[in-house]
Amino acid sequence: MDAVDRQIIAALRVNGRATYADLGRQVGLSASAVHERVGKLESTGVITGYHAVVEPTAVGLGVTALVGIVPTDTGDNEEIAEALAELPEVESCYAVAGDEAFVVKVRVPTVDELERTLGRLRRIDGVARTRTTVVLSTRFEGRPNNAEVAPG
Amino acid sequence: MDAVDRQIIAALRVNGRATYADLGRQVGLSASAVHERVGKLESTGVITGYHAVVEPTAVGLGVTALVGIVPTDTGDNEEIAEALAELPEVESCYAVAGDEAFVVKVRVPTVDELERTLGRLRRIDGVARTRTTVVLSTRFEGRPNNAEVAPG
DNA sequence: ATCTGCCGGTCGACAGCGTCCACGGCGCCA
DNA sequence: TGGCGCCGTGGACGCTGTCGACCGGCAGAT
Known part of the structure; x- marks a missing residue:
């Protein structure tokens, strides 16, 4: 390259x-x-x-949240990741260092739906609890760091 | 629509x-x-x-972190957001509810560079401190929730 | 009822593009 | 030196992007 x-x-x-x-x-x-x-x-x-990048609210996804996933002592990260990938509302999934095994970004139509998603997340085998950070607004997202890729 | x-x-x-x-x-x-x-x-x-979506490591961005931005009592969120947007390594920026005013995702080439970025974040006027979550791996990212958009 | 305007569609013309392949130049290695 | 691999150009040909003419359906006004 x-x-x-x-x-x-x-x-x-x-x-x-x-x-x-x-x-x-x-x-x-x-x-x-x-x-x-x-x-x-x-x-x-x-x-x-x-x-294509789509304005989430324009397609009815008005609620965004970042959710930390805290595993049980015996939870298997690979299995948790696979279960996370099965949920369409989980747009991004990062395996992280710290108490939480994963941070996921979810986008759903309503706060009610967010509550349901959180329930689904907590019901995943190996998930002890979740820690939710509600996103008030997405200032920007997915902006490429082209300064490092093609400087100048 | x-x-x-x-x-x-x-x-x-x-x-x-x-x-x-x-x-x-x-x-x-x-x-x-x-x-x-x-x-x-x-x-x-x-x-x-x-x-285009590019494998970050392939373009030399081997380190990803999620950084919570905790503002000072007198910090102005608009000004902080503008300063965050000036940093090319900040790929995403979410205004969030809670202690932190923002969570940002940064991608940089090395851990050294991450340290420098954290310094830059902390030097933004109105930023009291940062809370860093190092991403070990990106399982998936930016996956569209098409189940809600075009069910079928 | 009819008429009009708007909206969203098809179709066709034409420049440009995507795809593929033949060929040539260059650098490297034996 | 020759051979090979890599990377490029250029051309052929089918496809696409763009634009404009035209049409039909629908809603609103008369």
């Missing part, structure tokens, strides 16, 4: 629908060469996908 | 580079009609953008 790959990555993180021709013009290669490079970045797992 | 819009949104959240023709075949409209709808979803801010 060289500086040109990094430029391509940075550009696609900003605009995931950029055409190969656009990218080529940006990095000084032909569209075919860019296509080849992007294909390689995808097949090697550097680029894992392209996604 | 109707059920077809929701289908389009769901499909674009899965594959942000889907062609209008692909989407049209999925929802039973012509490419032009889909293009028109997508344009409207973009211009009304429902779809805020399209982004």
